[in-house]
Amino acid sequence: MTTKRLLIAAGGGGDAITAAMVHAALHGAAAPALVLTYAWERLVVDPVPGPRRAADFTGTEPVEPGLALVTPDTRPVAPAGSLLPLLAAGLRPRLGLLDPYEGAVGLARQIAAAARWCAADRIDLVDVGGDIVARGDEPTLRSPLGDALAVAACAATGIPTTVYVAGPGLDNEVPLPALVPRLGEPAFALTTEHTEGVLGVFDWHPSEASAMLVAAARGIRGVCGTRDAPAPLVLDEASRGVHRLSLRRALELSALARALEGSTTLDCAEEASRAVCGFSEIERERRRAAHPDGTGASRTPHVMRATPRSAATLRARFAAWEHDTLAEGIEYVTTRRITEELELTPTEARLLLDDLRTGFPVRRSVPLWKLTADRGPGVVAGRRAG
Numbered sequence: 590m591t592t593k594r595l596l597i598a599a600g601g602g603g604d605a606i607t608a609a610m611v612h613a614a615l616h617g618a619a620a621p622a623l624v625l626t627y628a629w630e631r632l633v634v635d636p637v638p639g640p641r642r643a644a645d646f647t648g649t650e651p652v653e654p655g656l657a658l659v660t661p662d663t664r665p666v667a668p669a670g671s672l673l674p675l676l677a678a679g680l681r682p683r684l685g686l687l688d689p690y691e692g693a694v695g696l697a698r699q700i701a702a703a704a705r706w707c708a709a710d711r712i713d714l715v716d717v718g719g720d721i722v723a724r725g726d727e728p729t730l731r732s733p734l735g736d737a738l739a740v741a742a743c744a745a746t747g748i749p750t751t752v753y754v755a756g757p758g759l760d761n762e763v764p765l766p767a768l769v770p771r772l773g774e775p776a777f778a779l780t781t782e783h784t785e786g787v788l789g790v791f792d793w794h795p796s797e798a799s800a801m802l803v804a805a806a807r808g809i810r811g812v813c814g815t816r817d818a819p820a821p822l823v824l825d826e827a828s829r830g831v832h833r834l835s836l837r838r839a840l841e842l843s844a845l846a847r848a849l850e851g852s853t854t855l856d857c858a859e860e861a862s863r864a865v866c867g868f869s870e871i872e873r874e875r876r877r878a879a880h881p882d883g884t885g886a887s888r889t890p891h892v893m894r895a896t897p898r899s900a901a902t903l904r905a906r907f908a909a910w911e912h913d914t915l916a917e918g919i920e921y922v923t924t925r926r927i928t929e930e931l932e933l934t935p936t937e938a939r940l941l942l943d944d945l946r947t948g949f950p951v952r953r954s955v956p957l958w959k960l961t962a963d964r965g966p967g968v969v970a971g972r973r974a975g
Contacts, residue, residue, distance in 0.1 A: 591621055591708075592621070592707065592708040592709065593621040593622055593623050593683075593706075593707035593708070593709060594612060594615075594616050594620055594621065594622040594623070594682075594707070594709060594713065595622070595623055595625070595700075595703055595704055595707045595709035595711070595712050595713070596608045596611070596612055596622060596623070596624045596625070596682070596712070596713045596714075596715055597624070597625045597626075597687070597700065597712060597713070597714045597715065597739055597743065598624055598625065598626035598627070598715060599714055599715060599716040599721050599735065599736040599739045599740070599752075600627070600629075600716060600717075600720065600721070600732060600735040600736045600739075601626050601627030601628065601629040601630070601640070601687070601735050602626075602627075602629065602630055602631075602796055603717055603794070603796025603797075603798055603799035603800075604626065604715060604716060604717055604799075605624050605626040605673075605676055605680065605684065606676070606680070606717075606787050606790060606794065606796060606799040606803075607715055607716075607717040607755050607756070607798075607799050607802060608624045608626075608682070608713075608715040609622075609624065609680045609681060609682050609786060609787055610755070610779055610783045610784060610786075610787060610802070610803070610806070611713065611715050611753050611755060611779075611783075611831060612624070612682060612713070613782070613783045613786060614777060614779055614780075614783045614831065615713065618681055618783075618785070618786050619681075621682075622681075622682035622683070623658075623682060623683045623684075623685050623703060623706070623707050624680070624682045624683070624684055624685070625684075625685045625686075625687050625699070625700065625703055626673070626684060626685070626686070626687060627640050627686075627687045627689065627735050628640060628641035628642075628645070628646070628659075628665075628671050628673050628686060629641070629735060630670070630671060630672060631795065632874060632877055632878055632881075633795070634670050634671070634672055634795070635665070635669055635670040635671060636668055636669075636670065636878060637668060637669045637670075637878075638871055638874035638875045638877075638878050639855070639871045639874060639875075640687075640688070640689055640690075640735070640855075641665065641669055641671060641686075642686075642688040642690055643657045643686055643688055644666075645665060645666050645669045645671075646659070646663050646664065646665055646666060646671070646686070647663070647664050647666060648660060648662045648663040648664055648674075649663050649686065650663075652706050653702040653703070653705060653706040654702060655698050655699050655702040656685055656699060656702040656703050656706055657685065657686050658677075658683055658684065658685050658686070659673045659674060659676075659677045659684040659685070659686055660674070660677050661674055661675075661677050661678035662674070663677065672793075672794060673686070675790070675793065675794070676790060676794070679787075679789055679790040680786065680787065680790070681786050685699075685703055687699060687739075689735070689738050689855055689858065690854065690855045691853055691854060691855075692738070692849065692851075692852030692853045692854050692855060692857055692858050693738055693741035693742045693745055693849045693850060693851065693852045693858070694742075694745065694851065694852065694853045695853065696738055696739070696741075696742035696745075697742040697743075697745035697746045699742075700712070700742055700743060700746050700748070701746050701748070704746070704748055709748075710748070710749070711748060711749040711750065711751070712743055712746075712748050712749070712750040712751070713750075713751055713753060714739060714740070714743055714750055714751065714752045714753065714836070714839075715752075715753045715755065716736055716752070716753070716754050716755070717754075717755050717756050717759060717760060717798045717799055717802055718754075718756060718757070718758065718759045718760025718761070718762055718763070718798050719754050719757050719758060719760065719762070719763050719768045719771075719772065720732065720733050720736055720760055720762040720763055721736040721737075721739075721740065721752065721754060721839060721843065722754065722763070722768070722771045722772065722834070722839060722842040722843060723736075723762065723763050723842075723843065723845070724842065724843070724844060725843075725844050725845050725865040725866040725867075726866070726867075727762065727763050727764065727767065729761060729762055729763070729764065729819075730762050730763065730866060731762055731870065732762070732870050733762075733843075733845055733862070733866060733870075734845070734858060734859070734862050734869070734870055734871070736843075736846075737843050737845035737846040737848075737849055737862075738846075738849055738852075738858060740752070740836065740839050740840060740843055740846035740849075741840075741846045741847075741849040741850045741852070743836055744836060744840060744846075744850065745850065745851075749836075750836040751833060751834070751835065751836070752833070752834040752835070752836055752838075752839045753776075753831055753832070753833055753834075754772055754831070754832045754834065755779065755802055755830070755831045755832075756798060756799075756801065756802035756805065756828055756829070756830070757769070757772055757827065757828075757830065757832065758822070758828075759798040759801045759802055759805075759822065759828060760798040760817075761798075761815070761817060761818040761819070761822065771842055772832040772834070773832060773834075774832075775827070775830030775831055775832050776831055776832060776833035777830075777831050778806075778826075778829045778830050778831065779802065779805075779806035779829045779830075779831060780806055780829075781806060781807045781808065783806060784803045784806050784807055787799075787803065788803070788955055788956065791803070791924065791955070791956035792924075795924075795925045797815040797816060797817055797818075797923045797925055797926075798817075800923050800924070800956045800957060801813055801815070801822065801824060801828065801923070801957070802828065802829065803955075803956050804824060804921070804954070804955075804956060804957045805824045805825075805828035805829040806829045807955070809824055809921065809954055809957060810824055810825060810826075811823070811824055811920035811921055812824075812918055812919050812920045812921070813919070813920070813921040813922065813923070813957065814914060814917070814919035814921070814922045814923075814926055815922070815923050815925070815926055816923065816925045816926040816929050816930070821917070821918065821919050824921070844865050845861060845862060845865045845866060848861040848864065848865050849861050855871075859871055859872065897934055897936040897937050897940065898937055900940055900941075900944060903931075903933075903937055903940060903941040903944070904941070904944060906931055907927070907931065907941060907945070910927075910930060910931060911960050911961075912962075914960060915960050915961075915962060919960060920959065920960060921954060921957040921958065921959055921960065922957065922958050922960060923956075923957060923958075924938075924942070924956070924958065927941075927942070927958060945958065950963050
């Protein structure tokens with residue numbers, strides 16, 4: 590059996606992308622690896638609240654009792670949605686599915702099965718942003734449950750585990766001044782070389798924290814506006830840093846992870862989150878799914894508007910929006926911010942973004958978009974697009 594490195598994307602979503610980059614930095618992109626990740630995505634991707642389990646997919650590859658791999662041929666069972674099959678096609682490491690419905694105890698069994706299949710004697714647990722070391726009382730904390738479950742599960746396996754936090758503060762969940770003393774000095778920094786294997790996924794993946802981490806690793810510096818963050822974030826040299834912690838230290842920092850030790854159901858995990866953090870992120874998703882207009886859940890523009898707007902109309906709307914966004918002091922934006930604030934359908938997004946890639950001046954600063962006061966030929970600034 591070929592030994593494979595075993596990594597865990599602590600919170601799912603963009604953490605799998607970050608795990609691939611951390612793997613490239615630690616072991617080399619070509620080294621065989623398995624990344625375990627949750628299928629737990631935004632409602633605009635998956636309208637069913639909470640994480641998915643193996644039974645919510647067809648075409649997974651069972652390789653060990655309790656371990657199913659996601660492949661490019663895997664498909665979610667409607668009405669669920671998932672970007673994991675696309676990630677499986679776009680990332681070099683293999684992807685395995687984490688199912689949290691049996692709590693930390695069930696996750697520990699899955700991780701142990703993955704370690705056997707990989708012939709791995711240690712685990713790299715990877716988080717982008719830093720909510721994995723949240724205390725639980727941070728007012729900006731939104732999604733600590735998956736990370737805390739992963740910490741508790743790794744502890745239950747007894748397998749030596751190292752925690753890596755990349756891009757401190759980029760997820761906008763734990764304020765950077767609070768993170769710095771918890772994380773200490775960075776162990777290393779990501780570079781352009783470490784991003785080469787993930788660049789293609791940002792043409793379609795909505796992860797903003799991972800996109801900003803990639804941008805920082807590629808040398809982009811400046812004020813970046815995202816859809817998730819209430820205030821712009823500054824990309825600087827520290828944004829590409831990766832911090833190394835022991836699993837014991839992560840447990841000391843995370844009251845929620847300690848509360849989840851021994852949990853055997855996702856319902857119990859939710860109760861622990863309510864007790865420690867004052868909320869359950871799954872319950873928030875249920876409310877948003879039931880009342881999308883009243884709670885700010887992402888809309889699905891392609892349902893609301895069947896006829897795409899013309900290229901000229903989209904250019905004018907973008908120019909007006911760009912003018913006002915620049916006035917806020919923002920230099921770079923994510924793809925998600927453009928598509929959601931301009932309420933673009935998938936067809937309109939392709940049309941506008943292709944235009945921005947090839948227009949004058951070229952605005953693409955992979956994986957972000959650079960805003961500029963130079964509109965290019967035939968485009969004028971106006972008021973904010975409605």
